[in-house]
Amino acid sequence: MLKYPQLEKALKYHFGYDQFRPGQRQIIEDALQNRDLMVVMPTGGGKSLCFQLPALLKSGLTVVVSPLIALMQDQVEALRNNNISATFLNSSLNFYKVRSREEAIMNGKVRLLYIAPERLISDKFLPLLDVVKEKIGIANFAIDEAHCVSEWGHDFRPEYRQLILLKKRYPDVTTTALTATATDRVRVDIIQQLGLKQPSVHIASFNRHNLYYEVRSKNQRAYAELLEIVRENKGSGIIYCLTRKKVDELTFKLQNDKIAALPYHAGLSDDERSKNQTRFIRDDIRVMVATIAFGMGINKPDVRFVVHFDLPRNLESYYQESGRAGRDSEPSRCTLFFSFGDVKTIEWSINQKTDLQEKLIAKQQLRQVIDYAEGTDCRRTIQLAYFGERFPANCGNCDNCLYPKPVQNWTIEAMKFLSCVARCKERYGMLYIIDVLRGAKNQKITLNKHDQLSTYGIGKDKTLDEWRILGRSLLHQGLLEQTTDGYSVLKLNALSWEVMRKQRSVSIAVPIAQKISLEEGNAKAAEVEVLMHRLRSLRKQLADEQAVPPYVIFHDSTLKLMAQIQPKTLHEFGKLSGVGSHKLAQYGDRFLAEIQAYCQQQSLQPQKTNPVYYAPVDNFPSDTESTTLKLYEQGFNIQEIAQKRNVKTSTIIQHLSDLIEKNQSIDLNQLIPLERQKKIWQVLDVLGDIALKPIKDYLGESYSFNEIRLVKAKWQRENRKT
Structure with a gap:
């Protein structure tokens, strides 16, 4: 197999990234070997790069089929910001802009063309594409949102069905089909409908860890x-x-x-x-x-x-x-x-x-x-x-x-359920199987003589919902299968038989009434947050000047690296992930000046290493918190402070909780009876540092969010000490 040792250099030069995401490199290598590709990669996995980088390394025009005007404009803006010659043709352009862009394409000044499927295969555009093919060559057809080809997909578009015309008209030009979501059935349909020839199929994990x-x-x-x-x-x-x-x-x-x-x-x-x-x-x-x-x-x-x-x-x-x-x-x-x-x-x-x-x-x-x-x-x-x-x-x-529900061993119940599926000869859906298990007296069961089965009525001890929970869990755990033709017929597999032979146990989670939500507890260094805010402001200013989205300048992840590492030179700045050669030249000086100004104001030296620094909470109250603190020390209650400051009482509660956490002199005993404090504290010790609502759900209606917020502030402060 051919190897491409320079790919990482090309990636850094054009896009600013030091390494590929999982699966990208192999896809790009296959693309450079002129193979048809079927790429299934989840949103955020980096599908676009899989055809954009090959477009810069191969000769000729890469034609990208996209169904959405906004998506075309976004991607073209991002590419141009990396100094990559890309353009789009769609209904948002007037006649003169279309002619100008078509001339640029004909003269070989464009590497990537984004176009809607109906315009691409129109009688008006195809002759122009024929000339492009002869004059400068066509490197690849990239069919984005390829699930639109399939009637089994969630967003079928009839015009996508006509794209097979490209394979017939240009048989020697490769096609890359890309989608974020496709079941086995949809993948097969895409390959057939686009006429892909022995495609290299790449299916990335659908798991989005973040x-x-x-x-x-x-x-x-x-x-x-x-x-x-x-x-x-x-x-x-x-x-x-x-x-x-x-x-x-x-x-x-x-x-x-x-x-x-x-x-x-x-x-x-x-x-x-x-x-x-x-x-x-x-x-x-x-x-x-x-x-x-x-x-x-x-x-x-x-x-x-x-x-x-x-x-x-x-x-x-x-x-x-x-x-x-x-x-x-x-x-x-x-x-x-x-x-x-x-x-x-x-x-x-x-x-x-x-x-x-x-x-x-x-x-x-x-x-x-x-x-x-x-x-x-x-x-x-x-x-x-x-x-x-x-x-x-x-x-x-x-x-x-x-926040898991209690888990119980339901192996015996699973054996009953699967055995009933087997005895009903794998011809029925879940509700019918449950009816047989629970001994339902209905005409269909009687006509099928399933009331004579050994499994009939052996599940009377469980409710309909309990059996349904088990059935779902068996499907989710892969211990049972279901047809996808609309009839939802249950089918056994090898794991089903392992359960029935007592070779595999089955545990299921039992629902509980309360549902607890997550509170994001990713503490960030105070100075990193302040610098991030300044860098975001600069990014927004630059984006507005150029009339582009802020993320086209730099992604948040790149700004975070700037705030953490605080580079001092253009060379250090250029090493950051997301900073390519063009962006280094275009924005490096402006962002370095902002970082340097911040460091001078804070009397800090730029850090030379890049670990995230988790700083303790700043003990100094803000100006508005100090105003609230002075009024509190003068003996005013929460309602009186809110009235004097012309703000909501919830704002004053937030000030007081922040002041408590910053170890300021707030006597919690004057605000909340000691017994109620103890009860809230006990619940916090059990549930941990989570959102207020599940804590209140646990305590009951007699406890207010304000009480919980104030006690939680003190609890957080004390736990941070330990």
């Missing part, structure tokens, strides 16, 4: 919890809803609560939608509220949280939409609010379908989403199993793993 997954009950407090998530998580976020009406209502409520949020759905004009998206991408607003059905096509790497306030229609969509969080590999949060009201809404929509097969598949996909939401197994295990990937039982980064 994403925290949780499911919450959508009850009366759901909006308050949503608001807490938005306020606790710094940075940008996306909130998905089922309907346009819900998007508009939620946006209005968030704006009233002083959250910089805008709506995004198909009911808005093209101009308003485009403006809202641009403001979100450029960090002018924090939160985008969008319909699940309407694809945003954003390429924003620093989305810190994605919330599904309504239920998604299928797991594939949920994986892709939640995957828009943390594309820069930084810790991010994915929250799903679940209610059966949403299930009814989606069921109504499904029932409007006229095609029986489509209806069956949609219902099965909805059942899989419900199984995920109600599941007690590791969230990753459930998600990855959907894509055919096995995952160990505990990921350590989801609600079910961090």
Whole structure:
């Protein structure tokens, strides 16, 4: 096999990265050997680089097929910012701009062309492409969002089916198909529909290590919890809803609560939608509220949280939409609010379908989403199993793993369940099997004579929900399989027989009423945070000057390295991951000057090593905290201080809790009775440093968030000492 020892140098020179992400190098090597490729790589895994770098190392034009205008513009802006000649052709351009760009392509001045599928295969554009082929050559066709080719994918687009014309017209030009989500069935369909010739298939792990997954009950407090998530998580976020009406209502409520949020759905004009998206991408607003059905096509790497306030229609969509969080590999949060009201809404929509097969598949996909939401197994295990990937039982980064339900040995029950599937000759779905186990007296069981089976009625001691939990867990653990044709028929596999032969035990998690949420506890050095803020401000200024999104200048991860290492010279600056040759020349002096100014103000020497430094909390109160402290020392209570300062009492509570944590002279006994302090303290010792809500849930309604916040501040201070 050919080796390419210079690839890392090319990667650093053009894109600023020191090493490839998992799987990228092998894909690029195969691309340089002129092979057709089928690439399945999760959002944030670095798919784009797999065709962008080969485009710079091969002669000719690389044509990138993309279905979304916003995605084209994002990628082209990012490439141009790395001094790479790229352009796009779409409906946003007038006649003169199209002609100008076509001339640049014909003259060999463009390495990557982004184009929509319908324009690419049009009678008007194909003759131009023929000339390009003869004159400068075509290096590759990169089909992005390739799942759109397949009717079995979650976002089928008929125009993608016509792309097989490219293989027929240009048989010697390689094709790279790329997608973030594809089941086995969809992958096979993509290869067939695009006419790929003996493609090299690359399937990266679907596991996104940096994403925290949780499911919450959508009850009366759901909006308050949503608001807490938005306020606790710094940075940008996306909130998905089922309907346009819900998007508009939620946006209005968030704006009233002083959250910089805008709506995004198909009911808005093209101009308003485009403006809202641009403001979100450029960090002018924090939160985008969008319909699940309407694809945003954003390429924003620093989305810190994605919330599904309504239920998604299928797991594939949920994986892709939640995957828009943390594309820069930084810790991010994915929250799903679940209610059966949403299930009814989606069921109504499904029932409007006229095609029986489509209806069956949609219902099965909805059942899989419900199984995920109600599941007690590791969230990753459930998600990855959907894509055919096995995952160990505990990921350590989801609600079910961090706050597990009690586990019980259900091997005997599993043997009964699987034995019943076998005796029913693997022809039925889960509810039918449960009916047989529980001895249901219905006509179908009687007609099939399944009331005469040895397994009939042997599961009367368990409820319908308990058997359903077991059935789901068997599927999630890979101990049972299910058909994907819409009928959800249960099928045994080799592991099923191991259970029935007593060669494998089965444990399942038993649900409990309370669900505890995660509080991000990643303490950051005070000086790193201050410098990060200054560097973000500089980045925003430069981005606004160039009318590009801030992440096009540098990603957050690169800014973090600048703040941690504090380079002193251009040479040191150029070594940072994310700083390529062009960006070093374009931005190096400006960012170095900002770092140097900060160091001089702080009388600090730049650090020469790059470990993250976790500094103790600064004991000096801020100016506003000092004002509150003086009024408190004069004997005013919380309400009086708030009134004098013309702020909310919650603001004063926050000041006092911060002052307590900074070891200032706040007598907690004057604010909260000692017995109540002790009770809260005991709960904190048990639950640890987590969010306020689960602590309050544990204590009950008689305890307030304010009391808990104040005691928690003292608890944190004391625990830090030890």
